[in-house]
Amino acid sequence: MLKGLKMKNKELLFGIGLFIVFALIPVIGSKYTIYFSTQLLFTILFATSLNLLVGHAGLFSFGHVGFYAIGAYAFTILYKTYGVPFGVSFVAGPLLAAVAAVIFGYFCIRLTKIYFTFLTLAFAQIIWAITFKWTPVTGGDSGIVGVTPPSFLIPLNNTYFLTLGVVAVLIYVMYRIAHSPFGLMLNVIRENPNRAEFIGVNVRLYQLIIFTISGFFAGFAGVLFVLLTRSIFPDVLLVTRSIDVVAMVIVGGMYNFWGPMIGAVVLLYLNSFVKVYTEYWLLVLGIILAVVVLFFPDGISGIFPWISARFKRLMARFKPRKGELSA
Amino acid sequence: MLRVEKVSKSFDGFVAVSQVSMTVKEGEIASLIGTNGAGKTTLFNLITGHLRSDEGEIYFKDRRITHLRPYHIVRLGIGRSFQRLNIFPRLTVFENVQAAVISYKKETLSFLRPRERLFEGETQRILDEVGLTAVRNEISGSLSYGYQKQLEFGIALAFEPELLLLDEPTAGLSAVGTSHAMELIVNVIKTRGTTLLVIEHDMHVVFSISDHIIVLHGGRVISDGTPEQVRTDPEVQKSYLGESL
Numbered sequence: 357m358l359k360g361l362k363m364k365n366k367e368l369l370f371g372i373g374l375f376i377v378f379a380l381i382p383v384i385g386s387k388y389t390i391y392f393s394t395q396l397l398f399t400i401l402f403a404t405s406l407n408l409l410v411g412h413a414g415l416f417s418f419g420h421v422g423f424y425a426i427g428a429y430a431f432t433i434l435y436k437t438y439g440v441p442f443g444v445s446f447v448a449g450p451l452l453a454a455v456a457a458v459i460f461g462y463f464c465i466r467l468t469k470i471y472f473t474f475l476t477l478a479f480a481q482i483i484w485a486i487t488f489k490w491t492p493v494t495g496g497d498s499g500i501v502g503v504t505p506p507s508f509l510i511p512l513n514n515t516y517f518l519t520l521g522v523v524a525v526l527i528y529v530m531y532r533i534a535h536s537p538f539g540l541m542l543n544v545i546r547e548n549p550n551r552a553e554f555i556g557v558n559v560r561l562y563q564l565i566i567f568t569i570s571g572f573f574a575g576f577a578g579v580l581f582v583l584l585t586r587s588i589f590p591d592v593l594l595v596t597r598s599i600d601v602v603a604m605v606i607v608g609g610m611y612n613f614w615g616p617m618i619g620a621v622v623l624l625y626l627n628s629f630v631k632v633y634t635e636y637w638l639l640v641l642g643i644i645l646a647v648v649v650l651f652f653p654d655g656i657s658g659i660f661p662w663i664s665a666r667f668k669r670l671m672a673r674f675k676p677r678k679g680e681l682s683a
Numbered sequence: 684m685l686r687v688e689k690v691s692k693s694f695d696g697f698v699a700v701s702q703v704s705m706t707v708k709e710g711e712i713a714s715l716i717g718t719n720g721a722g723k724t725t726l727f728n729l730i731t732g733h734l735r736s737d738e739g740e741i742y743f744k745d746r747r748i749t750h751l752r753p754y755h756i757v758r759l760g761i762g763r764s765f766q767r768l769n770i771f772p773r774l775t776v777f778e779n780v781q782a783a784v785i786s787y788k789k790e791t792l793s794f795l796r797p798r799e800r801l802f803e804g805e806t807q808r809i810l811d812e813v814g815l816t817a818v819r820n821e822i823s824g825s826l827s828y829g830y831q832k833q834l835e836f837g838i839a840l841a842f843e844p845e846l847l848l849l850d851e852p853t854a855g856l857s858a859v860g861t862s863h864a865m866e867l868i869v870n871v872i873k874t875r876g877t878t879l880l881v882i883e884h885d886m887h888v889v890f891s892i893s894d895h896i897i898v899l900h901g902g903r904v905i906s907d908g909t910p911e912q913v914r915t916d917p918e919v920q921k922s923y924l925g926e927s928l
Binding site: 529532533535536537538539540541543544546547548550551553554555556557558559562611665669 | 731733752753754757758763765769770771772773774778781782783785786787790791792793794795796797798799801822825838841842
């Protein structure tokens with residue numbers, strides 16, 4: 357039955373199916389499962405937002421966690437410290453993350469490859485230093501605790517459903533962006549930025565736009581993190597956090613829209629499982645990354661298309677093709 | 684249509700292009716020839732904005748284009764293909780051409796519009812023109828060299844350029860492939876009325892298709908005229924054609 361469906365419809369069905377599964381979790385799951393699934397949802401949002409940069413535009417950012425933290429801190433400071441209404445703070449956090457992304461992005465996109473990556477990492481470290489040292493505003497090392505949400509969000513189930521709703525809408529928006537003409541321009545830039553200029557694409561402008569958009573979505577993930585944990589600390593900006601989310605993108609597969617989601621699910625579940633038996637999670641993560649990079653460079657989501665492409669290429673050897681210039 | 688006036692370019696003291704002046708008239712097929720290192724590709728890079736000249740001016744349809752960025756120049760009507768393959772390898776053949784069409788139609792900043800069938804007709808027409816319909820859904824990086832050359836040409840056509848710069852379009856092709864490629868290129872540009880400036884090493888091809896030939900040697904223009912004038916130019920005989928013909 358699925359064979360007759362177009363790829364787009366299959367993906368839509370996959371998305372709806374996933375949403376239904378997540379919507380059923382509070383009905384069938386324990387309190388721990390609901391808590392864990394909320395964490396999973398905003399992590400999926402965070403990883404997918406990073407993949408707009410990495411997978412779609414070819415920009416390897418190691419500082420994406422900076423925008424996650426700016427969203428989280430901005431929301432917390434506005435809502436808790438200054439008493440700004442919840443709804444306004446909820447949207448202002450991501451918007452401020454986007455503003456920060458415009459500023460940082462302006463400098464980062466002037467560099468390429470490893471230099472770009474390290475500048476993004478440097479910016480994340482600057483944000484970490486600010487949150488760590490600007491104690492009167494950010495609480496310094498102690499962070500900000502006791503962020504009590506409005507009464508309707510006190511029950512964990514309600515926080516979960518709000519998170520699910522927000523993540524579903526934002527993932528849908530990101531899906532639309534990835535499959536839009538703008539998304540194709542990002543792919544073109546990723547593949548060959550020099551050639552992209554020769555088809556009329558202002559490469560730096562488009563890179564800055566996607567840097568800003570992905571910063572906005574990362575900021576939303578940060579806000580949802582605070583809603584669940586009701587606190588924020590400079591620890592969220594540690595380099596290991598950046599590595600975790602980059603690993604999700606690589607393990608899931610950066611060239612598939614759903615790849616980071618798969619990576620987030622696999623690594624978060626694996627993390628919770630492994631931690632029961634050993635404290636050396638980073639060792640396990642390192643082994644997983646090595647295996648994926650060496651044997652499955654397109655990640656888990658790339659395994660089946662890879663097998664299918666190999667098979668097609670093998671079959672094509674036996675078929676003559678018309679109109680081909682002979683080399 | 685294209686006017687290059689006393690353009691020079693050096694790299695760390697090495698003079699790649701020196702005081703080059705040339706013109707290409709509307710509707711003609713012009714060829715740029717010369718030995719390896721003569722400065723042909725550098726001149727293409729200067730015309731299309733990939734490099735900035737040290738001195739001199741470049742005009743396209745009497746508009747000064749010196750120092751404009753490539754994305755700006757291509758929108759003015761100058762298309763280009765490259766010496767080395769320069770496609771988008773992870774995208775399908777259709778997407779390669781569609782991306783160029785979308786950019787030409789200025790739809791690149793549509794964030795939520797589905798792109799799957801966007802400008803499908805226009806894209807398909809180009810694929811038909813360059814003979815790539817049979818492989819339209821294949822990943823372009825997995826295609827043979829010949830197909831990738833055709834695709835490179837197709838991408839350049841998407842902007843409906845008034846002037847097309849082709850850098851060694853037959854490089855790496857067999858004799859049969861070269862003949863087919865040139866037949867395809869000449870047919871398409873004659874049908875479209877496009878002006879062509881081509882870098883080519885195959886002298887039989889150059890002398891059979893060109894209305895006008897410019898010869899570069901050591902970064903300088905040593906001859907500029909009709910195929911017959913160039914063929915009989917003693918300096919060209921001495922420095923270049925003597926070896927080739």
